[in-house]
Amino acid sequence: MNNYLKAVTLGAFTWKNEERVSLFLKNMREAGKRWIILHFFLLTICLNFPVVLTISQLEPVQFYSRLYGENFIHALPENVRDFFTEETLMDSEVVREFNMLMYQDGYGANVLMPILGMLFGIMIIIQLMFYLSTAWFLWLSRMNVKPLSFKDRMGLALYSSTLPLIAATIFGFFLPTVHIIVFYFAVIFIVFHRSSLCPDG
Numbered sequence: 001m002n003n004y005l006k007a008v009t010l011g012a013f014t015w016k017n018e019e020r021v022s023l024f025l026k027n028m029r030e031a032g033k034r035w036i037i038l039h040f041f042l043l044t045i046c047l048n049f050p051v052v053l054t055i056s057q058l059e060p061v062q063f064y065s066r067l068y069g070e071n072f073i074h075a076l077p078e079n080v081r082d083f084f085t086e087e088t089l090m091d092s093e094v095v096r097e098f099n100m101l102m103y104q105d106g107y108g109a110n111v112l113m114p115i116l117g118m119l120f121g122i123m124i125i126i127q128l129m130f131y132l133s134t135a136w137f138l139w140l141s142r143m144n145v146k147p148l149s150f151k152d153r154m155g156l157a158l159y160s161s162t163l164p165l166i167a168a169t170i171f172g173f174f175l176p177t178v179h180i181i182v183f184y185f186a187v188i189f190i191v192f193h194r195s196s197l198c199p200d201g
Helices: 002-013 018-031 033-056 060-075 092-104 107-141 150-159 162-172 178-195
Strands: none
Touching: 002 018, 002 033, 002 150, 002 162, 018 033, 018 150, 033 107, 033 150, 033 162, 033 178, 060 092, 060 107, 092 107, 107 150, 107 178, 150 178, 162 178
16 A cells, blocks of 8 residues: 555656656556556546546436437437427426426436446546556557566556546546647657656666
């Protein structure tokens, strides 16, 4: 645990000091694989949080409108669909009735939670592909210098993501989903800069 916390701290706050980068690599290796996996899931949960928050704050009528566009009536449960048409939903009173009926019909458990679970699964896949690609490109970039093991490259990428994650998550409260792209660009810049400070180059 102690080595993990040191690796996270050094990974977040080390810039141009080669000695600190060496210390960072030492603590990362001593922390072990399970802490790298844990950090991966912590990063994924935090990165996904602004999207989850935005979706969970939408009322049912807003959620269905964004998800299905103008034809969302056809995507509703049958017992709800019979009460409304595209035209009646323009009325604010009808919108309130629609939302209430959806809540009574189990909107949270039957619609919202499966969607949020699916989004988290997609985020895990995207994160995994991003970090595997980063590890592979780190291997390519270090072919002429002392190589790092796969675990070291993954640890370098993951532990270097902590500070960009905090900034991107705050940004995500204003522009959700855009914050993910910003996060990846920041991580790429920091990881390859830090790789140049690793022993032998």
